[in-house]
Amino acid sequence: MEWDVEGFARALHDRSGATRTAYRRDVEHFAEWCGRMGLGGPEEADRLVVRRYLAHLATRRYARATLARRAAALRAYFGWLVRRGRLSQDPTARLLVPAGPRRLPRVLDRRELAVMLDRAAEGGDAAASSVPDAVAARDAAIVELLYAAGLRVGELCGLDLVDVDLAAGVVQVKGKGGRARVVPIHQLCRTRLEAWLARRSLLLAGDARPEAAVFVNRHGRRLGPRDVHRLVARVSDRRAHPHELRHSFATHLLDNGADLRVVQELLGHASIRSTQVYTHVSKERLVAVHGATHPRAAGAGEGRQDA
Numbered sequence: 001m002e003w004d005v006e007g008f009a010r011a012l013h014d015r016s017g018a019t020r021t022a023y024r025r026d027v028e029h030f031a032e033w034c035g036r037m038g039l040g041g042p043e044e045a046d047r048l049v050v051r052r053y054l055a056h057l058a059t060r061r062y063a064r065a066t067l068a069r070r071a072a073a074l075r076a077y078f079g080w081l082v083r084r085g086r087l088s089q090d091p092t093a094r095l096l097v098p099a100g101p102r103r104l105p106r107v108l109d110r111r112e113l114a115v116m117l118d119r120a121a122e123g124g125d126a127a128a129s130s131v132p133d134a135v136a137a138r139d140a141a142i143v144e145l146l147y148a149a150g151l152r153v154g155e156l157c158g159l160d161l162v163d164v165d166l167a168a169g170v171v172q173v174k175g176k177g178g179r180a181r182v183v184p185i186h187q188l189c190r191t192r193l194e195a196w197l198a199r200r201s202l203l204l205a206g207d208a209r210p211e212a213a214v215f216v217n218r219h220g221r222r223l224g225p226r227d228v229h230r231l232v233a234r235v236s237d238r239r240a241h242p243h244e245l246r247h248s249f250a251t252h253l254l255d256n257g258a259d260l261r262v263v264q265e266l267l268g269h270a271s272i273r274s275t276q277v278y279t280h281v282s283k284e285r286l287v288a289v290h291g292a293t294h295p296r297a298a299g300a301g302e303g304r305q306d307a
Contacts, residue, residue, distance in 0.1 A: 001041040026073035047091040105247035119235040134199035141196040148189035150249030159214040175268035
């Protein structure tokens with residue numbers, strides 16, 4: 001039996017692009033390893049083979065999070081084969097793999113955010129209309145929108161013109177698993193988007209079939225995640241990741257009293273557990289602020305005699 005990784009990848013149409021890419025690569029890696037072990041196809045990979053493969057990865061010092069993801073990819077793959085009737089049993093059923101330690105997301109502080117937003121905005125409000133002006137306006141809108149709406153990079157790149165309603169001040173976002181959500185944007189973000197959309201046509205010159213995408217590159221094609229990564233890294237002091245703007249969006253909302261369920265809806269999380277990590281971040285920030293500012297904690301009250 002062939003591995004049919006292509007068919008498996010097509011079946012992941014309801015997953016994010018990053019997940020599809022990772023799962024496909026993970027199954028290909030497993031198939032290559034099985035080939036070196038003399039196994040001809042997925043029907044020869046029983047439970048023991050899968051466990052040996054994961055043990056092999058562990059001996060190569062792969063991170064626990066990577067092991068967990070590869071196990072998840074194999075579960076999805078073999079589950080797909082069983083559903084298609086190509087296998088009678090799933091070798092990954094009840095397979096236990098320790099999950100990687102959950103790291104708290106890194107949140108940008110207010111100074112870092114101010115620097116990034118200001119740098120990205122340089123030239124974005126200019127009245128001139130040239131290609132460099134259009135690029136500057138686009139970049140300003142991208143960074144502002146990432147923080148204003150807490151978007152994933154793939155969600156931002158996937159926005160079409162019909163998804164943006166500036167009059168209502170909302171964007172329609174297509175998230176993971178095909179789940180759609182409506183996210184409000186504040187007035188400054190609307191202003192940045194208006195400035196960009198007024199210049200967007202400058203990057204479409206001579207294109208007979210213009211993209212429906214909100215954000216396009218200098219060739220008039222839909223902007224890709226790598227482009228956004230480079231942009232955010234360029235305007236930050238320490239090459240920040242775009243996802244840190246999403247982390248900051250969620251944490252700052254909670255810091256200012258937003259309800260956890262509301263933040264879950266805005267982020268597009270299917271489970272409240274995914275959102276709860278930001279409550280831990282907020283608690284850590286509260287402890288840090290308390291320790292740095294409370295007179296007794298900071299030592300400001302040392303040597304003082306109370307009446």
